[in-house]
Amino acid sequence: MIMTDETESSVPLPPDIREGLTCWALTGGLIGCDVQVVGVAEALGFTPELKHVSPPPPFRWLAPYCPAPPMPGIAAPWPDLLIACGRQAVPFARAIRRRTGGRTYTVFLQDPRIDPSNFDLVWAPAHDRLEGPNVISTLVSPHGLTRAKLAAETARIAPEVAHLPHPRVAVLLGGTNSAYTLSEEAAARIGTELAALAEREGAGLMVTASRRTGAAQEKAIRERIAGTSAVMWDGTGLDPYFGYLGSADAIVVTCDSVNMVGEATFAGKPVHVIEMTPERPHKARKFRQFLDALYVQGAARPFQGHLERWECEPLNATNEIAQAIAAGLTQHIMRLRKG
Template sequence: MTEIPPVSETARNLRVWVLTNGMAGFESQAIGIAEALGAAPEIKRVAPRGPWKWLAPWGPAAPQADIAPPWPDLLIASGRQSIPYARMIRRQSAGRTFTVILQDPRVAPAHFDFVWAPAHDRLEGPNVLSTLASPHRLTREKLAAEAARFATQVAHLPHPRIAVLLGGSNAVYRLSEDTAARIAAQLAGLAEREGAGLMVTPSRRTGAAQTETIRAALEDKPAIVWDGSGDNPYFGFLGLADAVIVTCDSVNMVGEAAFTGKPVHVIELEAHRRKKEAKFRRFLDGIYASGAARPFTGRLESWEYAPLNATDEIAEAIALRLRACMAEARKG
């Protein structure tokens, strides 16, 4: 009997495209899945203008020079603007391109070979897989390597060392200056009361004033606040941390923190769009129920849980379906 290769070898010899609109979150998830399957994908970015942009995901694909035959063996697409292209490629390849969609495509999943959607989207179908956390590019090896890169920068910090991952305002949540002041006071309290060393990574959405408030509060504390220059220490801080504090506005950041197996404390921000908050609320309630995370109360807690690894779970499901399709094609 022919030995089935490991998941990480599934797509090594296949032509693989990752297709997105270039947004970092979509692209990172798709590349993470491709890498877990053993592929070095070609990155395709689409930017249709009106009327194609407005008609996505239901309308036709806008002409784009680099989206043309020869079609890939495996397509991993993510984001609303990618959907018309994924449908076109599957159709024009006569089904020979195995099409994977990440996130709810907003059209029937039956248009594709495999769809992953986060559990909080409540998408169902025979070819749909849902997981609590989202896929990403983190691996144990990458965490260790990034921790080694930044170890000297945090060597002076005491334990417990806490990675503080700050998002910011988005379509659902608001990180106001008042909220930043509250977070700053809580972090300073951890350093003073519990002797914690703080490794803080703000994002572009955190806001200049908010970041400065937090930086000023930690100026005389055992803390590092990344200033945006040089290499991003985000993964390094995760690898070096004894625990993680993360704002609730990014499903990806919370999921990556839960991949570490370290206690994850979630800072819940003020929601200003209640209807859109419902999905985030389902996600947060789900990750609390899983045991991976707890709401941040201003104090550190310690607990254990099985690390969340949606990337491998999704890659394994794709590999199983892809191998079955390839075997069927050989028979034909």
């Protein structure tokens, strides 16, 4: 079932259901997974206990198909709700559901690579094309960004960007991954295009890089936008990422992160995607399907070196997923209470 995307960011459970319930957010420690599980848990009104698993070989190599080895911190008392994400978390989520006799309502985010019936509910992005009676799908991924956080971060960084002219453009830089390589030459080209954009349109640039961008690549971009109306985060102090999204009139983002592009669409601004040539086309297939779906929906367009203006609705999968969990968890708790 593919669910639509809305902008609300809180789906509190009924008080009589929510009272006394505990929630674990379980991942293998990847930041992208942490963002998803915590974001969904918070949308349900929980402050989850975040747990990381790091199984030793050969369990690490064999996940998600192997049993779960003993792991510090993964023990009773078990939570009422478990939200897990990532390949390394699969054996533990499955084991917890079995050990509790199904009392723990178990949710898995992303394709678990095993039968979804091992969980109470599975969310997977639409481009994964996963199907099942307990599977829901959305175009973009869940995250921890809310309207309140966006407004607060926009206000926090306002003095830092007050001197920039409009239109203000948030530039979100990813980097090398399994599908794409951001070389110094590619970074230099991006920097040149951004400088030309700022000059031609009188735009103010707000640029932030990720851990994957690379020091040399950041330097190449910084050098080329020098002299334009631009600020580029140097990696110190609080990350202005959300503040840039809220302050922007338009957004430019590299294509290498489904999470980053999805967060950009939450802002409700025109999103321009810098398409990178994949080094490993078979690894980029899902990125291609994801981006093409965004383009068809009108949530984003390829970056052509200039800003385009169009009406676009904000996308927010977090609320849709939380609604599905709330409905399922409510029924689950009511059945348990009836005995």
